[in-house]
Amino acid sequence: MKPVPVxxxxxxARRVGREVSTHxxxxxxxxxFAEPLLGLIxxxxxxxxxxxxxxxxxxxxxxxxxxxxxxxxxxxxxxxxRSLLRRQGRAVKVLARGFGDPRADxxxxxxxxxxxxxxxxxxxxxxxxxxxxxxxxxxxxxxxxVLALATDIVVPHVAAGSPLGALVAxxxxxxxxxxxH
Numbered sequence: 001m002k003p004v005p006v007x008x009x010x011x012x013a014r015r016v017g018r019e020v021s022t023h024x025x026x027x028x029x030x031x032x033f034a035e036p037l038l039g040l041i042x043x044x045x046x047x048x049x050x051x052x053x054x055x056x057x058x059x060x061x062x063x064x065x066x067x068x069x070x071x072x073x074x075x076x077x078x079x080x081x082r083s084l085l086r087r088q089g090r091a092v093k094v095l096a097r098g099f100g101d102p103r104a105d106x107x108x109x110x111x112x113x114x115x116x117x118x119x120x121x122x123x124x125x126x127x128x129x130x131x132x133x134x135x136x137x138x139x140x141x142x143x144x145x146v147l148a149l150a151t152d153i154v155v156p157h158v159a160a161g162s163p164l165g166a167l168v169a170x171x172x173x174x175x176x177x178x179x180x181h
Contacts, residue, residue: 001027001106001116003099006124008033008149015148025099026124027106028116032067032092039150040070041143042077043164046157051076054156055083062089069149071096071142073134076156085115092149095125096134096142140167147171 003025012033013021038061042054058080061068069092072081084091099106106123108116115121126145131138140163147153147167158165 001108003027003102003106003125004030006030006033006122012149016145017148020126020145020148023128024124024126026122027099027108028122029090029119030122031119032090032122035065035067035090036151037069037092037149038066039146039153040068040077040080040156041146041153041158041164041168042074042156043159043162044074045159046074046076050157051079054154055079057154058083058089059087062087066090067092069094069146071139071146073139073142082111085111085121088118088120090120091115091122093121093123094142094146094149095123095127096138098125098127098129098131100129100132102129136163140164143167 004027006024006026008016008021008024054076062084067090068080068084070077070080072078072091072093073096081091081093112121126141127138143164144167153171155168158168
């Protein structure tokens with residue numbers, strides 16, 4: 001699969017910003033962008049009870065037909081993705097890097113193959129193909145994109161004083177609510 005440009009709705013493009021929205025490319029089910037997106041972001045380290053509480057919510061999200069948008073990078077986010085895909089849920093994964101060599105196909109991981117084939121997964125990036133490593137700066141930019149794309153936000157855990165905490169606080173100042181636990 002070769003990444004192709006992804007077109008956002010006018011409202012999402014406005015929230016994301018013109019500069020970013022014109023650089024988004026993806027592989028998979030672009031039709032997922034027509035749905036309301038539930039954003040999920042969490043710090044890398046979080047208490048075990050928060051992980052369990054969040055995983056208990058996944059069946060509700062799947063039953064309600066929610067599309068989860070996330071970087072699926074932190075351990076909690078990765079566990080949610082595994083649970084979501086096992087339950088036939090739908091996901092938009094946002095990379096904190098580019099897709100790499102533009103001449104090469106994107107190769108889905110083993111756990112991504114079936115969701116791609118059944119139209120339940122989209123992977124996007126707003127980074128140039130030359131950005132091949134995730135850094136603190138690209139992870140923050142990715143999380144900013146997740147927040148901008150989401151209709152609703154779930155933030156199970158944010159480490160005190162973290163850059164993610166500052167980003168969530170900044171997002172809340174724009175008037176959009178986050179479901180924090």
